[in-house]
Amino acid sequence: MRVTMIGSGYVGLVSGACFADFGHEVICVDLDAGKIAALNRGEIPIFEPGLDDLVASNVRAGRLSFTTELPASVREADAVFIAVGTPSRRGDGHADLSYVHQAARDVVAAIEGFTVVVTKSTVPVGTGDEVERIMREARPDADFAVVSNPEFLREGAAIADFKRPDRIVIGTEDERARKVMEELYRPLYLNAAPLLFTARRTSELIKYAGNAFLATKITFINEMADLCERVGANVQEVARGIGLDNRIGSKFLHAGPGYGGSCFPKDTLALIKTAQDMESPLRIVETVVAVNDQRKRAMARKVVAACGGSVRGKRIAVLGLAFKPNTDDMREAPSLAIITALIDAGAQVVAFDPESMDSARPLLPEIEYAPDAYSCLEGADALVIVTEWNAFRALDLERVKAALRRPVVIDLRNIYRSSEMRERGFDYVNIGNA
Numbered sequence: 088m089r090v091t092m093i094g095s096g097y098v099g100l101v102s103g104a105c106f107a108d109f110g111h112e113v114i115c116v117d118l119d120a121g122k123i124a125a126l127n128r129g130e131i132p133i134f135e136p137g138l139d140d141l142v143a144s145n146v147r148a149g150r151l152s153f154t155t156e157l158p159a160s161v162r163e164a165d166a167v168f169i170a171v172g173t174p175s176r177r178g179d180g181h182a183d184l185s186y187v188h189q190a191a192r193d194v195v196a197a198i199e200g201f202t203v204v205v206t207k208s209t210v211p212v213g214t215g216d217e218v219e220r221i222m223r224e225a226r227p228d229a230d231f232a233v234v235s236n237p238e239f240l241r242e243g244a245a246i247a248d249f250k251r252p253d254r255i256v257i258g259t260e261d262e263r264a265r266k267v268m269e270e271l272y273r274p275l276y277l278n279a280a281p282l283l284f285t286a287r288r289t290s291e292l293i294k295y296a297g298n299a300f301l302a303t304k305i306t307f308i309n310e311m312a313d314l315c316e317r318v319g320a321n322v323q324e325v326a327r328g329i330g331l332d333n334r335i336g337s338k339f340l341h342a343g344p345g346y347g348g349s350c351f352p353k354d355t356l357a358l359i360k361t362a363q364d365m366e367s368p369l370r371i372v373e374t375v376v377a378v379n380d381q382r383k384r385a386m387a388r389k390v391v392a393a394c395g396g397s398v399r400g401k402r403i404a405v406l407g408l409a410f411k412p413n414t415d416d417m418r419e420a421p422s423l424a425i426i427t428a429l430i431d432a433g434a435q436v437v438a439f440d441p442e443s444m445d446s447a448r449p450l451l452p453e454i455e456y457a458p459d460a461y462s463c464l465e466g467a468d469a470l471v472i473v474t475e476w477n478a479f480r481a482l483d484l485e486r487v488k489a490a491l492r493r494p495v496v497i498d499l500r501n502i503y504r505s506s507e508m509r510e511r512g513f514d515y516v517n518i519g520n521a
């Protein structure tokens with residue numbers, strides 16, 4: 088099949104490379120000439136494990152190419168995916184659909200023959216209808232079907248998530264489109280990944296409902312962790328104890344400093360707005376968003392408490408800045424709010440992250456950046472673990488202790504065992520563990 092990806096950002100690039108790897112002929116399009124030139128030189132603009140090799144091998148095989156020329160790439164395509172950004176609109180939290188709508192106009196002007204137009208970006212319910220309306224109005228004669236096919240890719244595990252998904256959701260009631268989508272995902276569906284066909288609006292809502300549910304699960308265990316600290320229970324054991332119930336499931340029950348990233352914060356907000364507009368408010372999700380926002384500053388207060396009630400004039404070492412490991416993404420990272428609150432409280436902050444320091448620098452210009460984990464700790468009054476990179480789990484704890492001025496460790500990701508840390512003489516605080 089011939090596939091065109093409009094938007095060579097995270098979703099477009101990963102999906103494009105994976106479709107090419109399935110044997111399809113894929114063209115990735117982007118307006119950003121600099122980005123396309125870099126991709127054509129073999130440079131991948133994002134950090135995603137395995138993506139550079141996947142792109143390189145498919146480019147070599149002649150199945151994957153990059154261009155700024157939208158009309159030519161769309162003309163021959165069987166399926167055109169719209170994978171452009173849908174940022175939160177400044178002011179009201181609604182998803183900004185201007186890029187999606189522009190892509191729809193550009194695509195319809197160029198298509199020839201029956202073309203399936205797929206919205207891959209996370210878009211509010213009804214966007215597919217609007218895309219169809221825009222396209223139909225522009226060219227009443229054009230032969231196309233608009234399909235919703237949300238992505239469920241996790242950063243850092245995106246290729247595995249694409250190739251071994253729990254399910255593929257496809258919102259269309261058009262028979263010809265259904266055949267094209269089945270053919271596109273054939274390798275997966277031969278591997279028994281369920282292809283779930285639904286109406287378009289249902290498919291659009293599945294994406295938001297899924298992310299809101301996961302955000303709720305995380306927030307639930309985070310609040311439970313706070314209660315564990317008060318009553319003398321252990322949140323990791325509570326999570327295991329409830330997670331073994333198949334109805335609950337063990338995933339997404341790691342208590343931490345609150346969720347961040349490019350999806351959960353944006354999607355929960357957009358869903359709340361849609362629900363309010365429809366006069367069918369999602370009060371649980373509204374509470375999740377509020378609790379998660381407050382949690383980040385509460386983490387800073389936890390650090391202050393562990394430092395004896397004040398961090399004024401103290402040097403605080405922060406390990407981990409990205410919103411989660413295996414990514415350089417700083418979007419909505421808890422580290423931003425935590426570090427800002429520590430600076431407001433008079434601390435001097437020094438940080439290290441294996442991948443995200445370049446993206447962190449403009450967002451946190453007032454802190455010091457260390458070249459590696461051990462030098463970050465040198466002379467610090469406390470160590471705060473904010474992102475659970477494996478490299479931090481493997482630190483030599485005796486070296487850590489020797490480097491710190493005071494052996495205070497606030498582990499916001501529960502990567503160390505409290506009994507071991509206390510035996511080694513650390514003043515150790517973690518999440519949900521009295």
Ligand code: UDX
Nearest residue numbers: 238239240241242339340341343346347348350410411
């Ligand atoms: C998420 C969804 O998982 C994915 O399906 C969707 O398409 C995009 O959004 P991503 O943002 O890459 O993916 O990260 P994810 O691994 O889901 O983590 C999100 C946030 O939740 C991170 O800040 C992470 O630290 C936090 N989290 C996750 C927890 O605090 N505890 C958990 O148990 C799981």
